[in-house]
Amino acid sequence: MPRVTYVSHDGNSTTLDVPLGTSVMQAAMLHGLDGIVAECGGSCMCATCHVFVREDQLKLLPEMELGEDAMLDGTATPRQPNSRLSCQLVMTPEMDGLVVDMPESQT
Amino acid sequence: MAAAGGVVVVGAGHGGFQVAASLRQNGYDGAIVLVGDEPQLPYQRPPLSKDYLSGKIGLDLLLMRPAAFFDEHRIELVSGVAVSEIDRAGKSVLLSDGKRLSYDHLVLAAGARNRVPPLPGIELDGVCYLRNFAETEDLQRRLAACQQAIVIGAGFIGLEFAAIARDKGIPVHIVELTERVMGRVVCPETSAYFAAAHRQTGVEFSFGAGVTRLGGEGGKVNHVVLADGRSLPADLVVVSIGVVPNEGLAAAAGLAVDNGVVVDELLLTADPNISAIGDCASFPSRHSLKNPVRLEAVQNAADHARCVASRLVGKPHVYEALPWFWSEQGALRLQIAGLTTGFQSVVLRGDYDGGEYSAFCYAGDRLLGIESINKPADHAFARRLLAAGRGVTAEQAADPSFDLRAAAMARPAG
Numbered sequence: 001m002p003r004v005t006y007v008s009h010d011g012n013s014t015t016l017d018v019p020l021g022t023s024v025m026q027a028a029m030l031h032g033l034d035g036i037v038a039e040c041g042g043s044c045m046c047a048t049c050h051v052f053v054r055e056d057q058l059k060l061l062p063e064m065e066l067g068e069d070a071m072l073d074g075t076a077t078p079r080q081p082n083s084r085l086s087c088q089l090v091m092t093p094e095m096d097g098l099v100v101d102m103p104e105s106q107t
Numbered sequence: 108m109a110a111a112g113g114v115v116v117v118g119a120g121h122g123g124f125q126v127a128a129s130l131r132q133n134g135y136d137g138a139i140v141l142v143g144d145e146p147q148l149p150y151q152r153p154p155l156s157k158d159y160l161s162g163k164i165g166l167d168l169l170l171m172r173p174a175a176f177f178d179e180h181r182i183e184l185v186s187g188v189a190v191s192e193i194d195r196a197g198k199s200v201l202l203s204d205g206k207r208l209s210y211d212h213l214v215l216a217a218g219a220r221n222r223v224p225p226l227p228g229i230e231l232d233g234v235c236y237l238r239n240f241a242e243t244e245d246l247q248r249r250l251a252a253c254q255q256a257i258v259i260g261a262g263f264i265g266l267e268f269a270a271i272a273r274d275k276g277i278p279v280h281i282v283e284l285t286e287r288v289m290g291r292v293v294c295p296e297t298s299a300y301f302a303a304a305h306r307q308t309g310v311e312f313s314f315g316a317g318v319t320r321l322g323g324e325g326g327k328v329n330h331v332v333l334a335d336g337r338s339l340p341a342d343l344v345v346v347s348i349g350v351v352p353n354e355g356l357a358a359a360a361g362l363a364v365d366n367g368v369v370v371d372e373l374l375l376t377a378d379p380n381i382s383a384i385g386d387c388a389s390f391p392s393r394h395s396l397k398n399p400v401r402l403e404a405v406q407n408a409a410d411h412a413r414c415v416a417s418r419l420v421g422k423p424h425v426y427e428a429l430p431w432f433w434s435e436q437g438a439l440r441l442q443i444a445g446l447t448t449g450f451q452s453v454v455l456r457g458d459y460d461g462g463e464y465s466a467f468c469y470a471g472d473r474l475l476g477i478e479s480i481n482k483p484a485d486h487a488f489a490r491r492l493l494a495a496g497r498g499v500t501a502e503q504a505a506d507p508s509f510d511l512r513a514a515a516m517a518r519p520a521g
Contacts, residue, residue: 037409041158043157045483047487070483070486073488074487
C-alpha cells in the first residue's frame with residue numbers, strides 16, 4: 001500500500017499507509033493526526049487541510065482544479081508555490097512516498 | 108460516584124469535540140469528559156445531508172477521529188447518555204443513567220434539535236428528519252424504495268436532500284411557507300437562481316404553501332394536505348423547517364436563555380464556571396447588524412470551541428471570528444462569508460445567468476456579507492476582507508475591472 005509521511009510544524013513525522021482512492025486528508029483524520037483540521041469534511045470549502053508538498057514531488061500529484069486554487073488564497077498560513085489542500089490529493093500509485101509538511105496553523 | 112473536576116462538556120458534536128481536542132492541543136492537563144446522547148463516536152454532521160446520504164462515504168469517514176484518539180488524548184467519552192440536570196452550587200451534572208460528574212468548568216455544547224410542526228399526522232411512519240446519524244440512516248433506507256418525496260421547508264437541508272433524491276431519480280415536491288428558497292440566509296437574487304436550478308433538475312416547488320395535515324393508511328404516510336386544499340401524494344415526507352436550540356438544561360439551572368443560552372463576548376454565561384458554544388449559544392458578534400445572534404454552523408461551533416479552550420488554559424480573548432457557511436446542492440456550491448441578515452441592497456458581481464457569481468449584501472454603506480455561487484475565489488477573498496474589517500464599496504463590487512484579489516490580499520496599512 002502506498003505511504004505518505006506527514007511532518008508537523010515542530011518537525012515530528014508520521015508515516016501512514018494510505019489506500020488508493022483515499023485522500024491525504026482522509027488518511028490523516030482516520031489516524032487522528034493533529035495538524036490537519038478539515039473543518040468542512042473534505043468538500044474544498046474551508047481551506048483547513050493545507051499542506052506543503054516537497055518541490056520534486058509536486059509533479060506526482062493530481063492537477064489542481066480551480067476550486068482548490070481559489071480556496072488556497074484563504075489559508076490561515078499563507079500559501080506558497082508548493083501549497084495544496086490535502087482533501088484534493090486522492091492517492092494514486094505514483095504518490096507512494098509522498099512527504100507533506102503541515103503548516104503552523106490551519107485556522 | 109463523582110469524577111474529579113476538570114472540564115465536562117455537554118454535547119459531543121462539532122463544538123463539544125473541538126473543545127476537548129483544543130484543550131489538549133493547548134496543553135490542558137486536567138480531566139476532560141465529553142458527554143453525548145448519541146451512541147456513535149463524535150462525527151461530522153455536514154456530510155450527512157451530502158456524501159453520506161448519497162452513499163458516497165461510510166461511517167469511517169464521517170467520524171471526527173478514531174476511537175484511539177480519545178484514549179491517547181485522555182478524553183473520556185460518555186456516549187448514549189444525556190445530561191439531565193446541572194447543580195451549579197455543587198458544580199456537578201446529573202446524567203440520565205443516574206451517575207453524577209463534578210466539574211471545575213462546564214461547557215454547554217448541547218446543539219439544537221429539529222423543529223417539529225404541531226400537525227395532525229406528524230407521527231406517521233415515513234415522516235423523516237435529517238439532522239443526526241440515526242435519522243440519516245433511516246432516510247437512506249427509505250430512499251431506496253421511495254416513489255414520491257415531499258419536502259416541507261426549502262432551507263439548506265431540504266434542498267440538499269432534494270438534490271440527492273433527484274439524482275436517484277425520485278420525484279421531489281418542496282412545499283415552502285414563504286415565497287422563496289433559503290429566505291432566512293440568502294438574498295432574493297440567490298433564492299431565484301437556486302429555485303430555477305433545482306426546477307431544471309425536476310424539483311417541483313409550491314411557495315406560500317402551508318401544510319395543514321399529513322394523512323396516511325395503516326400508520327404510514329401517503330399524502331400531505333396543503334392550506335389551499337391540495338392533497339399531494341407522498342410515501343416519504345422530509346420535515347426541514349429549522350431547529351430550536353437545546354437551552355432547557357441551562358434554563359432549568361437558572362441561567363438566562365433568549366433563543367439560546369445567553370453568553371458574553373468571552374462565551375461565558377453569568378456563571379463563571381459555565382460556558383456555552385455552538386448552535387445552543389446566543390452571543391454578541393461584531394459581524395452582526397443585530398445582537399445577540401445564534402448561528403447554526405460548523406465554523407461557529409469549532410471557532411467558539413477554540414475560543415473557550417484558549418480561555419480555560421489562561422489565554423482569554425474576545426470571540427470575533429468571521430462567520431461563514433456553505434451548502435452543496437447537486438452541482439451548486441454556495442459559500443457565504445459574513446452575516447447578511449438585515450441587508451438593504453445587493454450588488455451582483457460575475458455571471459449570474461451562468462451561475463458563477465457573488466452577491467455583495469449591504470446595509471447602507473456597510474458590507475455585511477458576500478454570497479458566492481460556484482465562485483470559490485470570491486469566497487476566499489470575502490473571508491479575508493470581512494475578517495479584517497475591510498469593506499468593498501458597492502461601486503467597486505459592481506465594477507468588473509475592480510481587483511477583488513488585490514483588495515483582499517493587501518496587507519493592512521501600518
